[in-house]
Amino acid sequence: MQSLNQDVLLSGGSNLGKPIAQCQQVIQYLQQQAAVRLVAISSLYLTEPVSPVEQGWFYNFALKLKTDLSPFDFLMLCQDIEKQFDRKRAEKWGPRSMDLDIIYYGSQIIESEDLVIPHQHLAERKFVLIPLAEIAPEFIDPQRNKSISKILRQTSDRHAVLLYEKKWFETQAVVSL
Template identity: 40%
Template sequence: MNTAYLSIGTNMGDREANLARAVDLLRAADGVGSAVVSSIYETAPVGLTEQADFLNVAVRVETSLSAGELLEVCQRIEQELGRVRTVRWGPRTADLDILLYNEERMDTETLTIPHPRMHERAFVLIPLAELAPDVQEPGSGRPYREMPAAAEGGVRLWKAADTGWNGKE
């Protein structure tokens, strides 16, 4: 079984419902054995700032899928939730990114692991550190929770994981 960490974000429509549906679809996917979800965090948009704030979570999945197959599952979930890719960093109903896959490093045309910008993004690092405080950058062994972006702020707890929003109380 493989362990992967994902980031899910949304800033369109019913944001909490979008997250819950994305998690439900992930849990229902063939080859995904379990999915544990962080609290929900709210953040201002990055890049294109003239849009609504995002809700973000981190998810740890146990899967028999390869990294490429997991990417296909993530992209199908985005499509099912109505994601349309028109503007880079633009508004979206769902954005599922693979952050880590086991302790592997890979760089292909379609997938780079670890996610190439995760170490720069507090909205990724803070939920990830909540879910897996000891997870480390492959190769360097540096804990993600200690990276400078994790201390930048601007990430607000929106709803704690133990409130049952994600189907796990």
């Protein structure tokens, strides 16, 4: 059996279709991937959109994973999952059937046209920071040299992030892809 050495922190969310079921399906799909091992799942949060676009509230979560995929291969996996949910990229910061963002890939710093890690907007997004702080509060951001908890305490974001359900994955029926 191959060893899955790289820690990944992933943020996910949806506000179109059946968002809760879709978030559950993402976790189920990732659990089936040989190159990915799920370590922790945050609670599910109902979050106010951080966007000038009029839209419904999101359901957001965070995952801690281990993988042996490269950052770019992991990005392709995330984009493939988004496509399964018919993700459209027509409107920047618009509604989404599924949105997956790689927030951290270990302590790597990547700045390319296709991938920026750590995620460039994480410090301004409580909907990302609150779920991450739940599952990896002491993780140190390699650019800021601060823990997730400290970044959360210092954020200027005042958008609402409401706890929806703590054990949402284990207690809800999961619909297969």
